[in-house]
Amino acid sequence: MDWLHLDLLPPLLKGLRITLILTVIGIAAALVCAFLAGLARLSKFAALRWSAAAYVELFRGTSLLVQLFWIYFALPMLLDIRLSAMAAAVIALGLNYGAYGSEIVRSSIAAVSKDQLEAAIALNMKPGQRLRRIVLPQAWRMMLPGFGNLQIELLKGTSLVYLITLADVTYQAMMLRSYDLSSTAAIFSWLLILYFAAAYALTSLVRFAERRAATGRG
Known part of the structure; x- marks a missing residue:
């Protein structure tokens, strides 16, 4: 069983735990x-539309890596705001992928039939009620489906x-490799397997949610 390099798994699984926590919070x-x-x-308010558009363009148009570095390294120097590595990672991931997800939200809401909205208005539903009961x-x-792809x-x-x-799973892999270069192939093979297993689990959860959401739809 030496060819499996099972001794590599404990530190990699320790890092995977951090990766999964970060993924869920992110x-x-x-x-x-x-x-x-x-x-x-x-929104009907131009200031809100422009602000949201500026946020989306900024975070979609710049690298996630640069955003991570800016939040973790530059922000403390400029504004004296110091964040832990986990907090900086969550903020960067949330803002970056939230910018992409905003288009999914916008287009999905815009695709809801206008006739139903007009019927809701005729029933004197308030905007919040229409959003909660009809649109969302x-x-x-x-x-x-779009959110499923985005979470992967x-x-x-x-x-x-x-x-x-x-110290996520990639960090642990790089540390193991620095100690033993001869195990590079095994280390990165396990890394591929662990990322694939996590991605497959997330995909399965989204497919389950899609089936539940489709239940009773005519």
């Missing part, structure tokens, strides 16, 4: 940013956080 942060920006882009239940079904991209994006000293 997904939650990205969803919040996506909904806030997506709804703001549909239908738009959510359309959002799920976010998982893969966590591989950059080792560059700001966060």
